[in-house]
Amino acid sequence: MEQTVEYAHATGVLSGIWLLVAIPLVSAAILLLLGKRADAWGHWLGVLSVAASFVLGLIFFISLAGLEEGERTAQQSLWDFITVGNLHVDFGLLFDPLSGVFVLLITGVGSLIHIYAVGYMEHDPGRRKFFGYFNLFVAAMLLLVLGNNYVMLYFGWEGVGLASYLLISFWYTRPSAATAGKKAFLMNRVGDAGLAIGIFMLFAYLGTTQYDAVFSSVGGLSSTVVLVLGILLLLGAAGKSGQFPLQAWLPDAMEGPTPVSALIHAATMVTAGVYLIARSNPIFSANHTLQVIVVSVGALTLLMGCIIGAAKDDIKRVLAWSTVSQIGYMFVGVGLGGGAYALAIIHLLAHGFFKANMFLGAGSVMHGMHDQVDIRRFGGLRKYMKWTWLTFATGWLAIIGIPPLSGYFSKEPIIAAAFERGDWTSWLFGMAALLGAGLTAFYMTRLFVLTFHGPERYTEDNKHPHESPYIMTVPLMILALGSIVAGGLMVLTDVPHWLEPVLGPEVEHEAVLSHTLITVLSLVVTVLGAGLAWAMFRNGTALEPQPAGVVVTAARRNLYTDAFNEAVFERPGIYLTRALVYLDSKGIDGLVNGIAAGVGGSSGRLRRLQTGFVRSYALSMLTGAVLVVGAFLAIQLGWLA
């Protein structure tokens, strides 16, 4: 499969695309460097910079649309970045239909969430710093989607990871927030390592990391190389997007302030993995096995997310697991390939709206309920928070896929596409996606009903819930509008066609079930799931956890994935550390007490001052010397080489 990819040079208005990244970056620098002097107006600068990027993005988007079809790309090389041997990396940007829609999502939803955060963080002494980090995140995210090569993407990738880590740990006084920040960081590093090695692999095999050159020459690679490369990129994508097996950090990341959860851990950053795969579609489409792996990861994660989400009682965690699950749908989409790439992107955009809407809604509920997050302690909030209730309802109906809200137009086509693979796997993935739709309806309805309907089950100090101020509810209303119309609008304006130059044309497959039947089926399971949840939780729920069967217990414990991670990654890590500490400090007094330290452990370690004996150091050097000399002699005698 040889294809040539060429990007046009940015001209005219489009030569200003670097401003998109520069504006929030400068704002972040000002906010973080000026310190307390910027406390009074800092948050408005933060809002303004993202809004300015949005307006600019809109202008660029419109001028891109004004170009001839097929020439809708604008590439810009800002400066020569680095040259190593034959590898030449530019500091370059690319604005094309795919990055265009991402820019609009990031800056559009980002602006709304920034405005909301002005209200939400009003009483927080660290508000200016918060907006500094927030702007930094937006700049990094824009760089991620605007880069014209994998190194630029990696820049953004690291930047958003850093901002995310800082923002999760923002409420450092909570130990859980610190732990969650660490977990997010470590799991993301696993993914980042995959991505970094993948990029070096591109360099080793193709000698370039520019998108156009890579995609033009990927056809010449052997299928094994493509498979390994794809798996490495997938590992990166899974880390960032909270997909199996790196999903555990995302729900814990909810320890951060709610606007962070909405922007970073729902609408934008976590979808970076989907962007990576969609952007790399020539690589992923080049290997069938690779695509099957991606779909399997997506399908498995979407079911896991639904099942665990149904057993959680923390409003933000339910939403977090639902994010994991919805991104699973997107992975199914990008894994299916062909026309489904565009479907995944549409679902990503629609999800950006309704998930941000619901997260901010959850924040609004918490704002009125003294930061209570336990849905067993809500109920009947409809009376007190009219706007929050109404806007949350649109998000709820959108995510479970009730027509004509946006989720219907974005999720249902993915389910249909899963049935269209044309072999037995159609049934496997199709049924998983269908089952997921039913489960989604169940847990989202449970969340909605327990929060806004049924009897009031408030704790003593929470007798008087109140609605949030307009600065918070107006963004909610706009996002609710988006949750209603975004999906339909994207179908009407034929977004798949818009994305076709990047993602390739639609490929017809034989469907195992007719499209109409799938639509009917998915609506039926949705109504069934929602109806069941409504019937079960209409009258509230027990305030204490009830003894439960095997499945529910497993779901409450995140399907034992944490236990698995601990056994497979954490313990070996700790043993490795202990072994190295032991080897490194052999003979040190008090060694036995000193080996309690582990990777990720933080406190209570023995303070090792200088107690090392020279003789033991000399011994260890001698051992090393014997080994090195021995290895050389072994080579000479032909034992090793």
Place this chain on the structure above:
Amino acid sequence: MGDLKLPAIDYGALAPMLILFGVACAGVLAEVLVPRRSRNAVQLALAFLGIAAAFIAVIVFVQNGSRGVTIGGAVAVDGPTLFLQGALLVLGAVSLMLIGERSLERGGTFVSQAAITVGSQKDVKQAGDQPGLTEVYPLTMFALGGMLLFVSANDLLTMFVALEVFSLPLYLLCALARRRRLLSQEAALKYFLLGSYASAFFLFGVALIYGFSGGISLAQVHEAVVNPQNSQVLLYAGLALLAIGLLFKAALAPFHVWTPDVYQGAPTPITALMAACTKVAAFGALLRILYVAFDGVRWDFQPVLGTVAVLTMLVGAVLAVTQTDMKRLLAYSSIANAGYLLVGVLALNPEGLSSTMFYLVAYGFSVLAAFGIVTLVRDADGEATHLSRWAGLGRKSPLFAATFTFILLAFAGIPLTSGFTSKFAVFGAAVEGGQTWLVIFGVITSMLIAFPYLRVVVMLWLSEPGESTPTVSIPGFMTSAALAIGVLATLALGVVPAPLIDLTRDAAQFVR
């Protein structure tokens, strides 16, 4: 006896070293001749002038364009020599700014009379406000001169002499801390004992290589390696022993054990000098030995030294996680960085040479800034290096916390800092050199080591300052200048690394 023929001597090539050694000797004289009051200023001026003159000598030699060996093949003046000498002089000048700082505490960082017994009456008296030793300047000049010779030495004996010339002053300098003198003296003694031990390995290696090749110049060794006349056992054992001597100086596992103790105990400006300049010198010599003399057996030493690199990266990265003292954390970080440097060296291609040189310079600037900041965080007992003491410093001194954060992000390899570009360059070179396995370990460990750095960042900014949080002293002019240079270089080499990379590429050609 008979005709003793004098070899041709190119004084232009030797000028940088001669200037430094001359200035060092003049410094020793100044100790005697200049009155105590003005001694510090005179010594400091002398040292800066010496470095500047030596730097100009290097530039002049670069301009005149002649490359080759001189003084009977003992010294090679080629691209890497000139680049590394220039780098050593620039980094040395920045270190000197930290060493010369006298405003942070009365009398400076150095003890005023090192021979006084710790804890005695006299010691208590001198701890008060007596001015610090000014011998540190000539010692530093000797060390720098030795390093300059070390990276240009073209035969094994000259290399050994240079090794001792720059090591001995460093051993002494380590013992001269004003505070925590026992710790400092212990560090110096350890460094001295283990350093001598390593030197013995090196010298034994020289002997074996002489036995193998019948010569000590790198060109002769190269000849013999290509056309071996003697037992290869001599070659491999000799190479291994030579390598051990250099691995020790470069702080590569398992010969890194001295590093944390010495870095912690030595006066912080000296630690900075060692972390920046000793690293340049050690890797400069390692590059020359491996690329010039032993290129013929590259397939044999690559796996062994590759294992050393992997071990070093692992030890540095994993143990950095468990550190609770800032200087020890930076020591382990320096060990891990030595591992990345070795990855670049083992690429064994021109890119490997140029990217390693780039890395040395980039890392040197960052680490100087890092230790520069360590000198500023103080309480009544001097520097407060325990990690827990740094919590919440971002609240008290945002500017310094921001500076340190930036440096830590650079160490963590976050893009747009020199930490990213330099790692990228060495890993790229290693991929090109077919050492992908080293790159995989490099990427994984650099992901791992980012964790302790970012933990410090979070602690700086997102913790409440405690009762015992030390203050950040207002730095004097020289420390401020050193910090500014370090930070600006870290940023510039992260955003527009191309000019320096081009320079290293142009310089990446050894002569034999």
